[in-house]
Amino acid sequence: MNFPGYRLPDELLVLREQIRRIIRDEIIPIEQRIDPDAPEIPEDDYRRLAVKTQAAGLWALGAPEEYGGGGLDTFSMCVALEEMAQHRMGLYNPGCSVFGRYPPPAIWAGSKEQIRKYAEPTIRQGLKTFFAITEPSGGSDPAGAIQTRAERKGDRWVLNGRKVFISRAHDAPWGLVWARTDRAKGRAGISCFIVEQGTPGFTARNIKVIRTSAIPNDVTFEDCEIPAENLVGAEGQGLDLAFDLLVKNRFPYSACNLGVAVAAHRMAIAHAKQRSTFGAPLSQRQAIQWMLADAEVEIRACRWIIWEGAWKADRGEDARVEASMAKLYSSEVLGRVVDAAVQIHGAYGVSKEFPLERWYREARVRRIGEGPSEVHRMVIARSLFR
Ligand SMILES: Cc1cc2nc3c(=O)[nH]c(=O)nc-3n(C[C@H](O)[C@H](O)[C@H](O)COP(=O)(O)OP(=O)(O)OC[C@H]3O[C@@H](n4cnc5c(N)ncnc54)[C@H](O)[C@@H]3O)c2cc1C
Structure with a gap:
């Protein structure tokens, strides 16, 4: 028997490229002209881009189609969010919300009337x-x-x-x-x-x-x-709703961690190639190469942990432990990769001229919010001693 391994399907590659272009050509230029700490982009830019993503079929991709979403599964959303998060405010506002917003997952356990009154307008109008x-x-x-x-x-x-x-x-x-x-x-x-x-x-x-x-x-x-x-x-x-529905959400959340790690790593590689000290580019220094090699390995491992768990969740299997692994590992990898990128950039790493400074601060919150690392380690450890 032969098993050729896994490659992303063509539709997902196209989707990823469409999102990549919007982030690169629309979102990043707006972020470069506004306050580096801004929570959102200006309202007129948001509206203009939301119209564009709606027309392109890129709106609320992860929400059910009957409520105005794109009906993507958890795995495909992870691929999409890895791209959407690759900009300055991407960790906590992926795509600056121009690809839509989602209601808290527990609402899906609500009545038809509650879903119609609260979840549906949130998805259709991109409400917070x-x-x-x-x-x-x-x-x-x-x-x-x-x-x-x-x-x-x-x-x-x-x-x-x-x-x-x-x-x-x-x-x-x-x-x-x-x-x-x-x-x-x-x-x-x-x-x-x-x-x-x-x-x-x-x-x-x-x-x-x-x-x-x-x-x-x-x-x-x-x-x-x-x-x-x-x-x-x-x-x-209440608590069963909170935990059951949050579990599935942990994969897209982790994909945002991964996306920002990828963006920081890419910046670090580019900087190491063009910055010279003591007569040679940083990219030729073993100290820098090892930082970047470690980051590359961790990023790839992180992606597979997220994807494997998301597939399991999409098959309807119990993915609680995988969700904790994805959340734990992605938030910790994010911290390490951004830290290395800051170091490689020297003073520019902590300057607001670059997004690294904001990612560095926000990455720290990712190890606390949505369950601190220790609690996720506890969930994983419990599964080992069951
Ligand atoms: C910016 C930000 C936004 C947030 N947004 C929301 C939100 O929208 N809604 C919401 O409900 N909450 C939100 N939170 C709260 C977040 O979910 C909590 O901070 C998190 O769940 C941890 O709770 P705590 O801060 O009370 O820490 P505690 O529960 O007091 O824990 C303190 C520390 O103890 C350690 N710890 C805890 N349990 C264990 C254990 N069993 N074993 C070993 N160590 C342990 C961990 O290191 C933990 O960080 C937000 C937090 C931040 C910082």
């Missing part, structure tokens, strides 16, 4: 959303940490409590909030709710962090009343 799990008491272990309460009063739920580091809660029209509906039931007493911006009793205040896109917020709920029908899924099912 938020998801609120983390509290002052912690984010790694929400089953133990969540203190925010939701009490049923007639045809309403009343929310009281506080969430922290909630990205985009100040300017997204709606989001999902996890709250305790039954203290006695522990993990099974946490439920998920849709909360709209502007609901009385809901306030969001920006928290300044090293990341300047997708600004996080300190969010309070003070007798915040929402309709009973804003419960997503069944009462007490």
Whole structure:
């Protein structure tokens, strides 16, 4: 028997090239003329490019077709996002959102009416959303940490409590909030709710962090009343929804880490070729060659870990451990590759003239958000001792 190995299908190669061109010819020139810390591109540029990607069939590629998306599977989205992330604000705003935005995955467990009212406009109009799990008491272990309460009063739920580091809660029209509906039931007493911006009793205040896109917020709920029908899924099912649906999302998330690592590595190679010290280009120094060789190996290994896990998820198999591996490895590889690229660039590496400085700061957040590295190592280790 012969097995020739794997190559990307032609349609995906074409798609990848289309995205690459938009990033290179449209997104990067805009980023070069605006504030290097800008969270987004100017609104008129965003609208112009969104019209263009919609016309080209590149809008919301990963969302179901019936809701205005492209219906791509997780694997194909990983290939697409590796390209979309290769620009200055690409880690937390891939493609500057001109390829669309997605609702928090747990909404797909909602009713038809909730999907029609919240998920569909988000996809069709590219709206921002938020998801609120983390509290002052912690984010790694929400089953133990969540203190925010939701009490049923007639045809309403009343929310009281506080969430922290909630990205985009100040300017997204709606989001999902996890709250305790039954203290006695522990993990099974946490439920998920849709909360709209502007609901009385809901306030969001920006928290300044090293990341300047997708600004996080300190969010309070003070007798915040929402309709009973804003419960997503069944009462007490909240954490299962959060974890099940987040697992699949970890592959596209990891693909963005990979994309930025690829872009930083490419810059480092180009710089090493043209920069000379002590009479020879940096590319001829073994110290530099080894940094770049290590980065190349890690990038390729990272891509296969992501792809293999995404395929498993697309086949409907349990890919929880693979999702943790992809998230853990891609965020750590990203940190190492960007760090080496900064070093090779010398002072330019930490200058805002280049995207490396922003990637360096934002890469640090990737080892904490969406579950810190230690928690993913714990998930992987548990699978070894089962
Ligand atoms: C910029 C930014 C944006 C964010 N956006 C959101 C958002 O939109 N929505 C949201 O809900 N949350 C968000 N978060 C919160 C993020 O998910 C949490 O920071 C993360 O889950 C970790 O929780 P924590 O910070 O409370 O750390 P803790 O849970 O207090 O953990 C602290 C540290 O302890 C270590 N640790 C934890 N558990 C273990 C263990 N079992 N074994 C060994 N070590 C361990 C890890 O090193 C961890 O970093 C955001 C965070 C940041 C920084």
